[in-house]
Amino acid sequence: MKPLAVTAFTLTTALGAGRAATLEALRAQRSGLAPLRFLDLPLATWAGEVAGLEQALLPAALAHHDCRNNRLAWLAMLQDGFIDAVARARARWGAARVGVFLGTSTSGLLQTELAYRNRQSDGALPEGFRYAETQNTFSLAGFAADALQLAGPRCVVSTACSSSAKVFGNAQRMLQAGWIDAAVVGGVDSLCLTTLYGFNALELLAPEACRPWDAARRGLSIGEAASFMLVEREAEATEGWVLGVGETNDGHHMSTPHPEGTGAIAAMRAALAAAGLQPGDIDYINLHGTATPTNDSSEDRAVRSVFGDSTPPCSSTKGATGHTLGAAGGIEAAISLLALQHGFMPGGLNRQQPDPELHAQYLDANRAAPLRHVLSNSFGFGGTNASLVLAKEVASDAPGRPQQAHSPSGGQAAGRRGHQ
Template sequence: MFTPLLLAHYTATSCLGSGLGATLAALRANRSGLARCQFEDVTLPTCCGAVAGLDRVALPAALARFDCRNHRLALHGLQQDGFLDAVAAARQRYGAQRIGVFLGTSTSGILETEHVYRQRGADGALPAGFDYASTHSLYALAEFVRRLCALGGPAAVVSTACSSSAKVYASAARLIHAGVIDAAIVGGVDSLCLTTLYGFNSLELLAEAPCRPFDRGRDGISIGEAAAFALLERATATDATAVLLCGVGESSDAHHMSSPHPQGLGAQQAMQAALASAGCTPAEVDYINLHGTATPSNDEAEARAVRALFGSALPPASSTKGATGHTLGAAGALEAVICALALREGLVPASTGTRAADPALGLQPPLAPFAAPLRRVLSNSFGFGGTNASLLFARAGDCAS
């Protein structure tokens, strides 16, 4: 059985706004942050979810070599909701060496590399000041956050496409349960870049209008960017309304590099593992935050997996990517925070953007948010290559473990 861990503090920043207040207000209003893509010189006919003002974010002088859009987004996200103060207090309690950093990203600071490739000299050499290790390398994100927060514990970055920042919860939990650390910053940061936008366009997966998960007319994804974090600690003497991580499930079906298993086999295995680790039955789940990217094959495969596992016990289920866009390596962390807000506020988020549910999928995602007494919620994150992760969250008074 999984020993529950406390989300002692959490925050999220996306195209819905900066911090929990803006995120919750948008969810309550069923408002999307997606708009016609005006990122850099991109000419693609699509919508995206950009975070405003990142060019005005300044990194501390001591960390100037880490400057890139991804780290400016990370800093901006960490500055919301008193999160840095909460980390500082944890550092006082446990010591810097006893707090880990586990983050997910898919492309890290690749935009910086895209820029310098346009500045190559006649001999093809990159500009002398380019610092790949501190900007584009995957580990750069964890090192930046680690230095910013003055932490000395283990640090790692997971890059498994769209499951990245859900899988970090499992990575951190293993080290906390093993006694290696007492707490961890978990989360994910992914920022807009040219590679992602043109790459998904080459796969013919981008929608022109804001995406419509599980809709009969769904035709692709909308790319977003986000930074979301939680401070994970052991759950001791916890208020009954506090949010706990009660179960994790991971799988790798390796069906195809970019297409899900048609029956959603790996997705079903991840959900089953999350429930089993929490000692929870499908009937005890009150809401599912679906991966729901709004591509025809992804939504169909996930719907098959959910129906197979939950059957007649299927609870309300929605995808919030029509509000935030698909934030890729940050999606798991962003939707974990949305689940925490749902539990805290007793709110079932709508499947924003969905107009008419596809009857062939057998799901009825809510088209408007509504109040409900939530006790346990499941969050799904499924990535390219069949890397799948599901997280089960519950209020402390309702966690079965």
């Protein structure tokens, strides 16, 4: 595939708002997980809650989108100059030529849950409840497009934990087809009752901070997060590159991964093929690594099937952020870019006893290294899988490399569009 030039990116998780806070926490190997405090729910688990969302009010012009999910999205957009970067892309390409492709699992479901808690005496939902702009799955893309003043194609992918990794495929196909010249991609997921009680019912919530790749791992810790990246057809300066996207669906089970990682294997191989790379070209793998017994064992087999017994160093960053569900793919792509930019592989947190049945080269501590290529895995319910290959730089003679722009002027961009 033609590499996607990443010209801006940001992320907000329980580690903090923005890239600097995230990098500082990762370098210090500090977790954002804590005993669940959200809505004082009586669940004995830990979670990655983003601080300050109750105070993160939307501007008056966007108030009709107000819900926890969109507040989290807005808080993330405010970081790292992201809104200004999108404004430059909008001026360069035109608002109708910038797409919005985002992932989520529950969108603003909490808004509906709270509305049902506050039904009127006749059972009617509160008068101010706005389903379409808050809870509807598409409401995330609608809000982002309004907030960023974009008028291009937009959609939301909701394939559980692979959602915001798969959106890179949407953007790449739309760029290749000539429908757009740039796209905002990423994902947002926020805490809600259905998610927490649902995973509790599945007996997948750990009673402590999750412990990926641990012999005594007992489940995941739910987190909330938002990430956004701006990818463009051409760029004179980049933050990094998405070289390959691999998407598969093995349909093994509604909630349990294929024990041999069949779909995961195919996704990783597809991402490598799209990037024109061999397994030996990958320097670090950001694992899906949820800390459930079946996920980690399945992913370990899949990684060893693709990379052999000498796997690249790898780790799961969910011990720091929690499992952010539909936002996980975008969050971990952003963390992968930070690792590439700063030359380090983040160690996984909370592992106390290595599992002798897992053989991938798992890192418990940060390791400094000049990274060229990082693979990021995101595997969701229903057997939906996505893998991304990211790089800091692309060789000038690399196959499919986008041509560098000669001018940021909208006139030249419009001229190129006219000849597609």
